[in-house]
Amino acid sequence: MKTFCGRANPTTGAMEWLEEDENYDYHQEIARSRYADMLHDKDRNVKYYQGIRAAVSRVKERGEKAIVLDIGTGTGLLSMMAASAGADFCYAVEVFKPMANAAVKIVEKNGFSDKIKVINKHSTEVTVGPDGDMQCRANILVTELFDTELIGEGALPTYEHAHKHLVQEGCEAVPHRATVYVQLVESKRMWSWNKLFPVHVEAEDGEKIIVSPSEMENCPGVPSVCDIQLNQMPSSDFTILSDVVTMFSVDFSKPVRSASTCYRVQLETIKSGKAQIVLSWWDIDMDPSGKINCTMAPYWVKPTSALQWRDHWMQCVYFLPNEEPVFQGENVYLTAYRDEYSVWYKLQRAREEENKADVHVESPVCRCQAHLLWNRPRFGELNDQNRTCQYMKSLMKVLKTDSVCLCISDGSLLPVLAHYLGAKQVLLAFLKANNLEDKIKILEAHPESLTSSHLEDKKISVLLGEPFFTTSLLPWHNLYFWYARTAVTMHLASDVTVLPQSASLRMMIVEFQDLWRIRSPCGTCEGFDVRTMDDMIKNSLNFRESKEAEPHPLWEYPCKSLSDPQEVLTFDFRRTVPQHDLSAEGSMNLLRKGKSHGAVLWMEYHLTADISVNTGLTQISNDKGNCEWNPHCKQAVYFFSSVIDSETQTDLPSAVTYAINFNPKTGEITMDFKL
Numbered sequence: 001m002k003t004f005c006g007r008a009n010p011t012t013g014a015m016e017w018l019e020e021d022e023n024y025d026y027h028q029e030i031a032r033s034r035y036a037d038m039l040h041d042k043d044r045n046v047k048y049y050q051g052i053r054a055a056v057s058r059v060k061e062r063g064e065k066a067i068v069l070d071i072g073t074g075t076g077l078l079s080m081m082a083a084s085a086g087a088d089f090c091y092a093v094e095v096f097k098p099m100a101n102a103a104v105k106i107v108e109k110n111g112f113s114d115k116i117k118v119i120n121k122h123s124t125e126v127t128v129g130p131d132g133d134m135q136c137r138a139n140i141l142v143t144e145l146f147d148t149e150l151i152g153e154g155a156l157p158t159y160e161h162a163h164k165h166l167v168q169e170g171c172e173a174v175p176h177r178a179t180v181y182v183q184l185v186e187s188k189r190m191w192s193w194n195k196l197f198p199v200h201v202e203a204e205d206g207e208k209i210i211v212s213p214s215e216m217e218n219c220p221g222v223p224s225v226c227d228i229q230l231n232q233m234p235s236s237d238f239t240i241l242s243d244v245v246t247m248f249s250v251d252f253s254k255p256v257r258s259a260s261t262c263y264r265v266q267l268e269t270i271k272s273g274k275a276q277i278v279l280s281w282w283d284i285d286m287d288p289s290g291k292i293n294c295t296m297a298p299y300w301v302k303p304t305s306a307l308q309w310r311d312h313w314m315q316c317v318y319f320l321p322n323e324e325p326v327f328q329g330e331n332v333y334l335t336a337y338r339d340e341y342s343v344w345y346k347l348q349r350a351r352e353e354e355n356k357a358d359v360h361v362e363s364p365v366c367r368c369q370a371h372l373l374w375n376r377p378r379f380g381e382l383n384d385q386n387r388t389c390q391y392m393k394s395l396m397k398v399l400k401t402d403s404v405c406l407c408i409s410d411g412s413l414l415p416v417l418a419h420y421l422g423a424k425q426v427l428l429a430f431l432k433a434n435n436l437e438d439k440i441k442i443l444e445a446h447p448e449s450l451t452s453s454h455l456e457d458k459k460i461s462v463l464l465g466e467p468f469f470t471t472s473l474l475p476w477h478n479l480y481f482w483y484a485r486t487a488v489t490m491h492l493a494s495d496v497t498v499l500p501q502s503a504s505l506r507m508m509i510v511e512f513q514d515l516w517r518i519r520s521p522c523g524t525c526e527g528f529d530v531r532t533m534d535d536m537i538k539n540s541l542n543f544r545e546s547k548e549a550e551p552h553p554l555w556e557y558p559c560k561s562l563s564d565p566q567e568v569l570t571f572d573f574r575r576t577v578p579q580h581d582l583s584a585e586g587s588m589n590l591l592r593k594g595k596s597h598g599a600v601l602w603m604e605y606h607l608t609a610d611i612s613v614n615t616g617l618t619q620i621s622n623d624k625g626n627c628e629w630n631p632h633c634k635q636a637v638y639f640f641s642s643v644i645d646s647e648t649q650t651d652l653p654s655a656v657t658y659a660i661n662f663n664p665k666t667g668e669i670t671m672d673f674k675l
């Protein structure tokens with residue numbers, strides 16, 4: 001069956017109706033899911049297996065039958081572990097239908113159909129009794145319902161319900177307990193993801209400072225978790241202000257309460273500085289003794305143990321509502337508040353201790369709108385003074401005192417910069433705090449519907465864009481600027497300057513240190529055949545005829561370059577969007593030994609003939625080919641379906657040939673590679 005889905009095309013801006021297969025959504029979900037990553041997480045799998053074996057043994061030692069409830073079985077992995085460990089029967093509950101179907105197949109293929117019953121329901125719908133889904137309550141509760149924030153996927157209400165209705169009192173639980181840890185730090189880099197720093201503008205009549213409105217200064221931001229690969233954050237980018245402390249823990253073998261609550265710890269600061277950020281991660285003990293422990297602790301916490309790479313569990317960055325100066329040796333109180341699904345933090349000085357923590361402190365809600373308009377990487381980008389300098393330098397080149405500027409970008413500071421740098425009139429922007437209402441006019445119109453009266457019958461002499469649009473996911477979605485430019489052509493002066501004047505799409509072949517795992521087949525996992533899952537992911541990835549590139553922030557995912565970066569397409573914003581396709585074919589020589597996992601693509605914007613901003617590769621830092629990436633942008637990654645390993649080929653250099661096409665009607669960029 002086909003269904004029609006409406007969407008705004010991120011590149012062309014056009015509203016379009018796409019005929020989608022009814023299974024499109026779930027194919028997307030499977031293709032982009034974290035199941036492969038979980039199956040590749042050796043540390044997690046080994047420890048679950050150990051914990052499950054130990055729990056089954058404890059139950060057997062008591063002379064009881066081992067009845068397992070596995071909530072969120074996914075591939076059925078944890079139930080198969082339990083069955084192999086000697087469990088008498090397993091109830092494997094999975095709410096997502098395609099996964100429940102896959103679990104049935106995988107369980108059958110591995111010969112456990114008589115021991116494992118897959119139940120395609122949400123656990124809170126499961127019934128117990130002679131005619132129920134489960135014959136009786138279980139005495140071993142196995143789950144893996146955790147996200148980076150531990151509770152974000154609803155583990156607490158699920159456990160609360162399971163203890164009330166699905167498991168016996170005194171049951172064994174794997175994991176047995178989870179513990180959340182915190183550490184207080186100062187970090188200009190991370191703080192720049194949450195607050196707008198003052199922007200310094202060197203104007204002809206002296207230095208101007210763009211300040212953020214006071215609502216923004218005092219705004220607590222948004223409640224969504226900021227989860228990152230903290231192991232990629234160099235220690236020079238933050239200052240540790242406290243030791244690591246335990247914030248709270250949850251015993252999963254006892255009844256769990258999901259209702260909102262708070263936890264409070266006293267910290268002694270080990271260094272003076274500005275308390276801005278709470279870094280947090282958790283670990284799980286698979287057994288009551290805590291001997292089988294799986295931890296998300298970052299590199300500086302346990303420097304001796306090998307780190308397991310994983311993308312399904314990372315670490316959390318929490319922004320305190322305001323930065324607080326703290327002094328070495330001072331006692332401060334940190335409170336963690338949580339509701340059923342999320343956690344947030346507050347810091348109090350020792351002398352404010354009387355105002356005991358109040359459970360009902362509300363989760364952060366953005367009051368200034370900026371946190372709704374700009375996500376965290378965008379805040380970081382706007383705070384990047386080097387980047388701002390590139391725009392200022394290029395604006396100074398193109399602006400004249402009588403310039404009439406039109407800026408097309410979402411939530412951009414360019415209009416303010418342009419005004420300070422001398423433009424007579426700037427259209428389309430914001431910012432009351434800088435008292436510019438009469439200088440900068442916000443036009444609430446789409447580029448296509450812009451009329452001369454919007455522009456007060458003036459012609460645009462400078463058309464500006466960063467370009468940045470909140471709807472962009474892939475780098476080339478910002479080509480919307482080109483479409484908008486085309487739509488306003490009749491309002492442009494004949495000698496208009498367009499900034500950026502052009503963009504290039506650049507590409508490089510890379511070997512990933514770890515990211516390849518998320519799209520790589522697993523085969524067997526701890527001895528269980530999970531190829532059904534591999535096939536299912538492959539099928540979903542191939543569901544669209546042309547495979548798509550996917551966005552990833554590569555500063556979090558180390559890789560090395562195997563080819564030189566190459567320019568593959570250019571887009572000339574001085575002209576309108578062409579009628580015909582733009583295409584390129586060529587080959588990229590592999591210069592280094594390594595596995596060609598895929599191609600990375602990014603945009604470079606040429607603001608003027610000699611000033612560019614790069615949203616991708618910033619540097620190849622050594623002979624090994626280690627790459628450094630723009631920390632504010634996501635790059636496009638196209639994973640090759642087969643990997644060539646040039647280590648095994650004697651006749652280097654080999655090459656990857658490519659064909660890339662930009663279709664101006666759809667705004668899509670399609671690509672094909674041959675290894």
Ligand code: SAH
Nearest residue numbers: 072073074077093094095096122123144158
């Ligand atoms: N147990 C598997 C998969 C874990 S992923 C493994 O360890 O490899 C978590 C799975 O739980 C997802 O497939 C999700 O759909 C499912 N899930 C989450 N909450 C659930 C609930 N309350 N009831 C049933 N399934 C749930």
